[in-house]
Amino acid sequence: MSDFSWKIRVYYEDTDAGGVVYHSQYLNFFERARTEWLRARNFDQSRLAEDEGIVFVVRNMDIEFIKPAQLDNEVLVSVNLKHVGAASLQLSQTMIRISDQQLLAKAEVRVACLTARKFKPTRIPKNLRKEILQ
Numbered sequence: 001m002s003d004f005s006w007k008i009r010v011y012y013e014d015t016d017a018g019g020v021v022y023h024s025q026y027l028n029f030f031e032r033a034r035t036e037w038l039r040a041r042n043f044d045q046s047r048l049a050e051d052e053g054i055v056f057v058v059r060n061m062d063i064e065f066i067k068p069a070q071l072d073n074e075v076l077v078s079v080n081l082k083h084v085g086a087a088s089l090q091l092s093q094t095m096i097r098i099s100d101q102q103l104l105a106k107a108e109v110r111v112a113c114l115t116a117r118k119f120k121p122t123r124i125p126k127n128l129r130k131e132i133l134q
Contacts, residue, residue, distance in 0.1 A: 004037040004079045007098070010069050019071035026063060026105050030093050033077035034111070041131040049116040052125050059088065060110040067097075067104050074098040081132060087113045087121045089132070 014025045035045060038056075049055050069075055076096045083090040088110060095105045113124045 004033070004040060005076050006033040006036045006079075007074060007076055008032065010071055010073045010075065012071060014069075015071050021069040023065060026065070026069075026095065026107075027061075029075070029077050029095060030061075030063075030107055030109070031058075033079050033093065034091065034109070037079040038132075041128075041134075043128060043131065048128070052128070053116050054122060054125065055114050055116050055119070056089070056111045057114055057119075058109060059112040061107055062109075063105060063107045065105050067102050069095065069097065069104050075104065084124065084129060084133060086123050089113075089124075 008029060010021055014021050014028075016022055034056075038044065038048075045055070074097070076098055078094045078096075080092040080094075081089065082092050091109045091111065093107045093109060094103060096103055113122055114120060115122045
């Protein structure tokens with residue numbers, strides 16, 4: 001449906017003493033790319049909560065670590081929308097090292113749309129649905 005890529009550099013704070021990215025940092029990289037994917041469609045997380053009364057939360061994530069990202073690598077993190085449900089999104093994400101196009105990690109992510117106040121499932125607003133499907 002829609003593809004989006006976001007470039008990031010691996011910093012010292014992302015790595016262990018050997019210069020290899022901590023496994024938990026991949027979650028942050030994937031999260032940031034999803035946030036930027038929404039922002040590229042003129043929706044940011046805080047305004048969605050304030051204006052639409054919704055938040056998106058990760059319901060499930062399956063990650064495969066393929067090769068290590070390392071200090072100072074530039075990586076491209078992609079977001080590919082696979083399916084839009086009434087109150088959920090299914091996304092596929094990859095992380096590729098730019099210098100050699102090596103696939104480093106991939107993830108399948110299910111995101112739920114919840115009310116911002118009570119964290120109960122709710123339908124994705126029509127205006128947002130329309131934008132993310134373009």
